[in-house]
Amino acid sequence: MKALVLSDSHGSFQSIMNAVESEKDISLIIFAGDIQRDADDIAAAYPDIPFEYVLGNNDWYVNDVPYDRLFEFSGKRIFLTHGHRYNVKSGMYTLRQKAHDVKADICIFGHTHSALIRETDGILMLNPGCARYSYAVLNITDSGVNAEIKKL
Structure with a gap:
């Protein structure tokens, strides 16, 4: 299954x-925060594609969406967060520990505006970078997980 991953x-x-x-x-659109008012537009424009998202540090006006979300996609546990609450601009230790604690297979975050794919522990x-410039594609198949950053 294939997910499109965006942030910021x-x-x-x-x-x-x-x-x-x-x-x-x-099969799924995943958005790691700082979506601002685009969430409603995404849901309206692509009603046939499921959509998972969380709030970022610039999404202060929304009250009913969490900052963190744990869900399953194609048999993998995904921890989704914007990252600002885990100080990702200073490093990934705290975020990696949280992902480990919730037994995530994949941790998707944003906030830094810098695309990243790294397997750790x-x-x-996975950070898709700033949606104005890049996004990620996450493919999960029987043979494994593959992520790729693509430029816009």
């Missing part, structure tokens, strides 16, 4: 549309 659009819905339209056969750490 900061109101640039056109960038989100460009990413979605660039990929085929998306058996956990795939």
